[in-house]
Amino acid sequence: MVFLLLPFELACAFVGVQLAVFGLYMGTSFAPNHKNMPVVRRNSKVPAAMTARGAIATAC
Numbered sequence: 387m388v389f390l391l392l393p394f395e396l397a398c399a400f401v402g403v404q405l406a407v408f409g410l411y412m413g414t415s416f417a418p419n420h421k422n423m424p425v426v427r428r429n430s431k432v433p434a435a436m437t438a439r440g441a442i443a444t445a446c
Contacts, residue, residue: 389397
């Protein structure tokens with residue numbers, strides 16, 4: 387849609403800036419939520435609920 391409304395160079399610049407801003411936004415929202423999370427070894431017997439921050443384990 388952008389390529390139909392804008393000249394090719396301007397449309398490429400618009401898409402590039404939009405992707406860069408979206409990547410920055412996703413990086414700044416994802417990274418802080420995963421700091422200080424426990425590192426679980428591959429063969430450990432830790433329940434999945436213990437690795438989720440703020441999750442309450444409930445029985446189904």
